[in-house]
Amino acid sequence: MASIRVWAVVGIAVLAVFGLGAIGAAGGGAAQDDAVTLTVSVEDRDGNPVGGAQLTATWDDGETTATTASNGRAFVDVERAADVEIDVAHDEYVRNTPFLVENATERDVTVDVARQGGIVVTTTHDETSVADVTVTVRKDRVRIVDGETTADGEFDSGVIEQGEYTVSVVKQGYFQQTHEVTVDGDVTQEFELRSGSVLLAIDVADDYYEEPRPIEGAQIDIEDVGTVTTLSDGEATVRAPVNAWLTVTADREGYSPTSRSVRIREVDRNVSLMINREPTLAVEPSNERIVSGERLTVSVLDEYDDPVEGATIRVDGEDVAETGDDGVATFRLEGATQREIVAVRDGIESEPVTVRVVADEPETPTPTATPTPTETPTPTETPTDEDATGFGAAIALVAIAVSLFLLRRRG
Structure with a gap:
């Protein structure tokens, strides 16, 4: 009876150990009841197996790792139906981008890798190093790596696949350049930059009206360039550096200023800015x-x-x-x-x-001015008919008297 108890205890202990070990292994990857196994083969560009490659598989809810054997294979347990990205790390080989497994199921997948290489880009102008130049490295039109040159005018791509690449460089005030580069190890590509500018024409108008009216005398401030003033047609022109993003601001007294971010490439550019009067x-x-x-x-x-x-x-x-x-x-x-x-x-x-x-007061009547009397001239008397008759009689009497007097003297 004692021996049976001992074996029972041992059995329970063994089950406990193995059970705990299984739970710990499952914790780092997919849940055992919802996991599928990917058989991953890592090969170089010639189809040769690559052993010792460290694989990191990630998906939305988890991550797991595995290492390929000498035959280039590894078994990776992932979540069923998940979209899984597999990154490869190796001392001699590299992938530029993760390998994507969509809707994971039990299946074989082959991940190709390439020999390691790298590009160092140098940028100069008039034999002087140019810093802050944007460098973009593409392979088959896919952006692999980008960044900016240091104060010494250098950019290091880091470890990338060996192969054919397109490298382009650009900076405000300089024309863009692009070169095809073969990376067969660690290579250096030099760029001699050429500065330049284009004509930027800016129109300023008030679009409150159905037909926008040009604004004369508007002040236009161009970032890193300067200030110009619009003419009677509402236009101003200035030379602007190529390959630039410039903030252009238009303002005038009585108007609300307006700004716009303008991209300048390597050809002349026209820009319209609409401003309106300040609300009053x-x-x-x-x-x-x-x-x-x-x-x-x-x-x-x-x-x-x-x-x-x-x-x-x-x-x-x-x-x-x-x-x-x-x-x-x-x-x-x-x-x-x-x-x-x-x-x-x-x-x-x-x-x-x-x-x-x-106040509401009655209006006082305006006094009427008394006119100043005008002196009336004494009228001249006009004889009446009676006066005329009397006067005529008197004359007649006088005439009779005179006639009698003359007669007497003659007698």
């Missing part, structure tokens, strides 16, 4: 003086003299009305005093205007 409000009262209790009408206009709907009218800081779609508001003013009126909308406030409110 203006209040125009119908009268500058009203009687207390009367209604005042005000019009609110924007920066383009268009009516502003929905502007709040404030009198001495108090909201009293809101403009309609015609930009007009009407309200009553009480109290004989000076009143300050502003319009506000969307955080923009107009300059204040002042309206004088006077």
